[in-house]
Each structure stands twice: as structure tokens, then as C-alpha cells.
Amino acid sequence: MNMPQSHADIIPGFEWTTIDVEGIRIRTAVGGRGPALLLLHGHPQTHLTWHKIAPALAERFTVVATDLRGYGDSDKPDGGVGHVNYSKRAMAKDQIGVMRQLxxxxxxxxxxxxxxxxAHRMALDHEDAIEKLVLIxxxxxxxxxxxxxxxxARRYFWWFFLIQAYPLPERLIEADPNFFLEKHIAGQIKIPNSVDSRVMQEYRRCYSNPATRHAICEDYRAAASxxxxxxxxxxxxxxxxxxMALWGKRGTVGALYDVLGTWRExxxxxxxxPIDCGHSPQEEDPAALLDALLAFL
Structure with missing residues (x-):
């Protein structure tokens, strides 16, 4: 898995490596000095989603940004019986292994x-490892x-589409993966032109891999089982x-849930x-996100 040359231009000052955690190779970017700070991306992104704030965080922290198993350039194992290999427990264990090896x-x-x-599962299963936690x-x-x-269900239809039994969602997305990817991101971003074209190109590259799309479905299937x-x-x-829980003021989570109330449970x-944006403040309003992170951390 050779790193595309563009990655170093997108997140300057970082170095990339692949770390083997019990046979699962996790693509990892590391930069900065100071207390350790792990960055974990969502769907359908990769670790490059953090590119607008990672260099600033690296001025104060040793920043580790990874691709989750199944995503980006990390390994994409078979889902296993009952989707166990994409349980958040298994995915959290990868990240603990990366941090320990570093x-x-x-x-x-x-x-x-x-x-x-x-990260929610990691904070329960590996309580002693987590100093502070930010969930976005x-x-x-x-x-x-x-x-x-x-x-x-209307707003987050993919929670119910991607969990359908193999190969239904995989086959349907295969017809036009770029369309599905781009419509998904566009539907959640509320500040236009927030996603850097170079980063979107990388999202497309990764989503073009059938193994990635299958792994993503397994991630969602595990979440529902x-x-x-x-x-x-x-x-x-x-x-x-x-x-610290942060959410997009213009997005679905804040509209439908008492976010702080759910986490206090x-x-x-x-x-x-809230931050005045959609689903992805790290791409839509990085300045506001960075202010909140630095104040909390």
C-alpha cells in the first residue's frame, strides 16, 4: 500500500506508516510533538478529513490520524461470523494497538x-487508555x-440500506459508486465547497475499491447487530x-436528539x-472546531 504523493501536500509535516496490529494493517499518519492525540474519521471519509486542523493540533500534540479498518488504505478483512470483525470492539482494539506500538x-x-x-467503545473497553474524549x-x-x-429513517436512510444482507447494497452501489459517495457527502455538508477537491479525489479513490464498499457495509451491519x-x-x-460532544447546528443529530442529554446517560x-455547520465541522468550520478542541484539551 503505497501512499499517494498528494497526502504529504494535503497534511504537511506528517509522516505515514502502516502499523500491523495482530495481522490487520492500519494506515497511520503521525505529526507533531507533545501529549498523544488520536484522530478517528467517519464514513465515507478517511484520515484526510482532518487535514484542515491536524497541522495546528500538531503544534501542541503528537497527532496520530488513522484509517479505520475497512476504510482508506487500511486492511479490509472478511466480516466474520455475525460481522464480528467490524464490531466497534474489534475496530477499537486496532486503534489501541496502533497507539501502543507508537x-x-x-x-x-x-x-x-x-x-x-x-471511540465510544474504546473508552469503555480500554478505560485506562483514554485521557479525554471528543465525539463529533x-x-x-x-x-x-x-x-x-x-x-x-428518512434523513439517515443508509443506516437501514447498508445493513441489508450481502450483496444487495454492495451490488447497487457498484452501479455508480461516485454518485452514491458524492450524494452522501453533499447531503450532510451544509456549508458549500467545504470539502477540498484533493481530499474528495482521495475519497473517490478509496470508495472505488469494492473491498472498501463491502467493509463499510460490514461496519454498518455490525452496528445494527x-x-x-x-x-x-x-x-x-x-x-x-x-x-466533549460537538455537533453540527444545521445537521440531523442536533435536530433530532438532545445530544448532551444522550451522552449524560x-x-x-x-x-x-453545537457548531454552526452540518455533519462535518472539521471540513466545514475548522476554526470553530479547533477553538473548541484546544479549550477542552
């Missing part, structure tokens, strides 16, 4: 969308599924690390606020 036993994490669901534009997975109504089992098992547990120390 020498970071304890760190803070900033996570968006699917990455924030991985999500409510807890179990909460969102159990409180599903017509409006949520094995992840809910794990979440119900831990229903009464609380995240102990200080948690799952964590002991919760703060946060």
Missing part, C-alpha cells in the same frame, strides 16, 4: 461519525436505533474520561455545544 499507553481522542462510535456529531448508537422514527449486543451488555456503564463528565 509508545502511547494513554492518550486523548477526537472522533467523528463512525470513528466516534469506535453522533448520539449513542443504541439510543439512535431504539428511538428511530420516520424522520430519522453485534454492537447493540455489546452496548446492551454495558448499558449501565459510564465513560469515565471527560467527554452514557458518561460521567459531559460538556459540549
Amino acid at each position: 509508545g502511547h499507553e494513554r492518550f486523548s481522542a477526537i472522533a467523528h461519525d463512525r470513528g466516534a462510535r469506535v 456529531d453522533i448520539a449513542p448508537t443504541l439510543t439512535m436505533y431504539e428511538r428511530t422514527d420516520m424522520e430519522f 453485534i454492537d447493540l449486543v455489546h452496548d446492551r451488555d454495558d448499558f449501565d456503564r459510564r465513560i469515565q474520561a471527560p467527554l 452514557k458518561a460521567t463528565n459531559v460538556s459540549g455545544h
